[in-house]
Amino acid sequence: MFKKKEREDTVLEKQNKGKSKKRYSLLTVVIVGVLALLVGSGSIFYIMDQKLTAAQQTNSSMSKIEAVYSTLYNNYYQHVSRKKLENGALNGMVNALGDPFSEYMSKSETQSLNDTISSSFTGIGAEVRKNGDEIQIVSPIDGTPAEKAGLKANDVIQKIDGKSMSGVSLSKAVSYIRGKKGTKVTLTIKRGSETFTKTLVRDTIPVKTVTGKLDSEHKTVGYIRVSTFSEKTAAEFKSEIKSLRKKGAKSFVIDMRDNPGGLMDQALAMSSMFLKDGKTIMQVQTRDQSPEVFKAGKKYDGGFKVKEKTVVLINGGSASAAEIFSGALNQSANIKLIGTKSYGKGTVQNTVPFSDKTELKVTIAKWLTPDGSWIHHKGLQPTIKRDFPSYAYQTAINTKKTYQKGEVSDQIKKIQVLLKALGYGPDKANGYFDTDTQDAIKKFQADNKLEETGTADKSTIEKLEGKIAEKLTNSDNAYQTAVDEVK
Template sequence: MFKQKKTKSAKRFGWLAIIISSLTCFIVGGGIVFLFMNHQLQEAEATNQSLGKISTVYSALYNNYYKKVSRTKLVNGALTGMVNSLGDPFSEYMSKSETESLSNTISSSFTGIGAEVQKSGSHIEIISPIKGTPAEKAGLKARDIIEKINNKSINGYSLNKAVSLIRGKKGTNVTLTIKRGSETFTKTIKRDTIPVKTVNGKIVKGHPTVGYVQVSTFSENTAKEFKAELKNLQKKGAKSFIIDMRDNPGGLMDQALKMSSIFVKNNKVLLRVQQRTGAQQVYRAGKKFDGGYKIKGKTVVLINSGSASAAEIFSAALHQSAGDQLIGTKSYGKGTVQNTMPFNDQTELKMTIAKWLTPNGDWINHKGLQPTIKADYPSYAYQTAIDTKKTYQQGQVSGQIKKLQILLNALNYNSGQANGYFSDQTVAAVKKFQQANGLNATGQADAQTVNKLEEKIAAQISQHDDAYQTAIKALN
């Protein structure tokens, strides 16, 4: 009987424990739900209060401002202001025309000067001039600050407003006032059609098994063009490759993944994308990206300060996951990912949504990628452009004349010591240059002479490309 009673008592206690436990779980669970809902309600209330304040300011301005104001202007101003408060040059609210401009840049040709730009504080800064475009031919460089467009200050302008002023009809001119370091100069640039083709290649002269591929930007068809060019060069005998990512401002991330996977063994990391929570999405090489097409020959990548964004994703993947060398100078350092949110009125919000990390987990933002072999253009390649608003002549002394002398000497027109004094020897050198290039031999350096001089220097720089020559040696 005792054992039996003990058993009944134990059963009663067991059921009671289950009931109490269930109630406890319900209470604890209910508490968690309550806390979560309470947090959500608090967030909603805070949001409503903020929106209420915005609505009040909007109504006050629209109804009581001393003169009539556009609803669209107020709404766009509020949206732009919110995005600008982030202090992120890569996040922006874009109008309909600005959205179309971005779409054209990614998917089709457009007319302009061919320079990728960004907002940097209150300034508009050049990320990189695209190879072969008017901007590159005019000598614009990464990190140049555009202070004026057509002699009008653009301080405080939105990025897209500045871009819309720079772009225009093919054959028309735009005058930019550029600040580079402590110097300021003016360049008048003729707008042209910026080419859709983003990939060019060739067999390196004197090296029949070395293919050279230059990528100017990452647009919708870049990976397709890239693969086609690689196959074309292989048919011509290429077994190793130089991939030139210099002055490539980046573009679409998916194109960089498709292209880098070609050189990286399957399942090796190409890229890590880190969300605000810290969670990472890891992208690995494989058929999903490269379609089963692989390059197994030795490859090197050329980079410089104009290599940004997707160009850095590609370069980092080949360096860290395929062991390929980076040759050149430190890259730009853009380590964030943007996405666009379209609206029914054809405007868009472009917003930074994540960080991207290299295969090794490095965040290169503002740091850039360091080359394994440093090599660069000759020093005169970094000579700042000469201001073409003035004509320089005998007897004058200035820093602009010193730059003129440096370039003349680099082209073997002996202008004497580069000291900024326009001497008899400088006059003779200018005349000799003008005669050799079909210009009126006045001995004075006018805008036409300066532009031709800089054009000749650009051509010579490409023939004295130490990074390119270093890459050939590395492959051989």
């Protein structure tokens, strides 16, 4: 009835398009035939009776839905549009699943998903998901406004341009976030017990999903960053491997941190490059079926293999396709994972398009790691646990107020933590703005050519946070450990 497009918000299966439907149909015929031979013609009537019962139940349900629709449209005390009732019914059925990754998408929301797949859209560059009534960030995409603004995995978007996102659908929230390049969008973010606002300027999200370079100190170590899995990621990845080899790379650090996932066929192709032919990449299990096993081979990697020593970096923002890749390399090629526990998304979604350019996105299977584990809500555990210093995860400081001696607050404690991280003191970060804190701020202001007021105003706080960001680039413990492993 509909041509099914196999996609997913973070893991999008485009593998064996058209073949799967034929294979399962044939399997159904074979099973029915075997049953008839084994237990006689009586089983045929039993199966037909089952189908008849199912059809009757469906007709009964649809009649009830039609009755409710007709009653509301004709008898509600105010006029209500057919489209509103239709969308309400469709969304209601999907929401009844309680699955944040299944949804009925409007025309604009469908286009938004298609843009994401092709990586040709404008927005802030953050992968988001529905978590209960909340809109939650899975991870910011590298080099985007979201990443530059310091948004992090598990941040909750409470408001967009002052509009509450509580109970708002995921696709509707995304439509609020996206917009024309150069326009601004203000997000109210909740991180832990803290709430703050960030105003971001929408930009074109990078089409290039793979970047690489040689380590600055160890020129035989190639570093490759994969920001997401879109239509050309595997080709970009292969090209980057070849380029770094020519430059002298003898080993690789693959960075999957804050990678929200993407197309499953790209994850299969990239994983296969590191695995011996015949080794399991992943398994996909649909309802009431045995898992389908996907194995490395020329059909995925075209014969291109990476045999150099490799490690993979992961963190809480590594989701879905990034977890497929990381899990495959870890379990089927004994490649170490370094960092922190990954996000934990183990389901696959397909989309069914309608003639009015809307789509139904629905979870149709769960995917398993090579050893058969389902990491949904669990994530992958790193082989070696490494992380940034704790101050890297501190929430943003409110710059609407100037802080001064004698005050006490959590915001002052944050200032003290950052001052201490930069070597200015004070000895204790207790939230009390004492003389030591004042002296530390004066010295910081002097070193950075700011007015030496001894108070923490907006310009001082912004400079302080900027210096911390610079410091963090040299405090990547996971990356340094990875280099030590492969150099």
